[in-house]
Amino acid sequence: MSTLHTVNKSPFERGSMATAFGHVLEGDAVLTIEDGVYGVRKGGTFAKTIAEALARCEVYALGPDLAARGMKPEDLAEGVKVVGYDGFVDLAASHARVCAWL
């Protein structure tokens, strides 16, 4: 059974997002929340990391955290999906475990 990985820090400040993607298994999901959403903007340093990860797993960003930071769905790297708090709950419930990368 698969894992939901959460990332809540900007990848420009620390390496937790890179570590999360380094430990993702086929079929897992990565949800960026809080400052983690800065990592899934299109055209940034991590666009390539995300594109590679999307071949193995789903990548999400939490909508309210995007909105709070002035980001719109069209600002995100291609393939990254936006979910609300309800989607966060669904993701947590549909995976066997949650692994937080702090």
Added chain:
Amino acid sequence: MAEAKKKFLYVNRKAPYGTIYALESLEVVLIGAAFEQEVALAFLDDGVFDLIEGQDTAGIGMKNFSKTYRALGDFEVRKLYVERESLEERGLSQADLMPIVYEDENEDYAEKPSIHLVDRAEMARLIGESDVVLSF
């Protein structure tokens, strides 16, 4: 209670004295050990610094809790997985880590190593095989 044992994995990714995460993790592990679950610890990223030999905190006024890792075997915590890539990125090898052992009651209390080096892919599998992941 006839509840099945769960596999707990404590993920340690922070160095010991700059933040409180590593000490908090260790305290939660010791509390959790009382509940007779299957417990393993993972050390990756800066968490590998938690296990480094020769820590001396006398000059910074903080508790040197590194010795506590060596007592984990007495609390049935006998699986410490250290990520090889994280060590190498920091110029470290297993020789730089404290020797942490446990006594195997099934083999006349022979001392056995608790630390196991694993590569990143193996670490990913360990996460994927756990029932509960607690991150620090």
